[in-house]
Amino acid sequence: MNKEVIIFSDLDGTLLNHKNFSFDEILVFFKKISKKTIIVPNTSKTFSEVKKICEDSFLNNPFIVENGSAIFIPINLKLTLSNKLETQEGYYKLVLGSDLEDLIKFTNLEKCKKFTSKCSFLYKMNIKELKESTGLSNSILMNSKKRDFSLPFLWNGTKELFEKFNFIANSHNYKILKGGRFYHLIGNVDKGKALKLILKIYKNTFKKKFLSISLGDSPNDIAMLENTDYSGIVKAFSNKKLYLKKDKNVFYSSIVAPKGWEQVLKMMPPIKKIN
Ligand SMILES: [Mg+2]
Known part of the structure; x- marks a missing residue:
């Protein structure tokens, strides 16, 4: 594994446009970044929705669903996992939430x-x-x-x-x-707790620390945005601005998704280095 950066990204309003749920406008940039980093969707969407988005965009990475309620990890990634886990359609399933x-x-x-x-x-x-x-x-x-x-x-x-x-x-x-x-x-879950677990799994598997980035646009992203090295806030369609407790390495886009996703990532030094 020569990748050093994990990007945890909200989907609706962050990567996907609020109205048409598409990120076609930034597909070239997305593909380039997905080859050089590990993009982990962290969303309120469900397993079947995220699985489809990953398949359509050729992402073979873990993802977090329903606001931190469960983590799905492709079995073929062979990450080091502590317990015997349930599987679902080619993924290991780690449940953190309530049924x-x-x-x-x-x-x-x-x-x-x-x-x-x-x-x-x-x-x-x-x-x-x-x-x-x-x-x-x-x-x-x-x-x-x-x-x-x-x-x-x-x-x-x-x-x-x-x-x-x-x-x-x-x-x-x-x-x-x-x-x-x-x-x-x-x-009693949030996007931050689930994210920390994925970072731990990568650290244990590859015996190295990964640099973490999070991208979000609304209040349910705060727990995620507070828990990574770099945080990118994509301008919300509602125009409501998010405020974080951390102030180091926080970046704001001036445009909405999907272009805001590209804009805010390009502001970050670790992405400038690999872009
Ligand atoms: Mg959102």
Whole structure:
């Protein structure tokens, strides 16, 4: 392994354009970088969605799904893994989050009723309703309904009521994350914890330290952006600026995805060196 850099990248709004979910505009740059670094998708998307993106873009790397809930590692990479792991469609599966059944059980608790009455859960909505409220295409919606470790929902209540719901979720060791469009009720996981585990696996396998870069655009990326050597924030479509506790090696793009992905990476010294 002569690669030295691992890039953890959010997908929606960071690599993929907010509207058409494409990164064709920067394909030449992406291919060049993917040959010289290890690009690890770290997203709220599901296994089947990310697997397809990896196949389409010839990425044979680990990836993190559903906001840090699980890590999938191609079996053929032969990375050093400590436990006997479950496999799924050519990948090892490391689960860090809570499964769907537990999450649904929690939302059905009596004390959650006044909050869940203000939630439109994706798994309960039909495609027609979903299309109306998100404007997304059928195939994208079908895929995002198939989740294993998080319950996405649209919130129709007040901010105050939401805070109370979040508090109850926390007291049950769950949390609510805000993504680009949806809120996600998930286990006590985040993109940062999962990222650290992948860095550890690479360090153990190759007996060397890898330089880490993270790229994100929204609040659910903060735990990832705080935990790498270099952090790139792609301008959000919503124009909301993200602030990190760390201030060293933090870079901001002035344009949205996918061009912002290329712009912010090109600002970073380790990428300048290999580009
Ligand atoms: Mg995003």
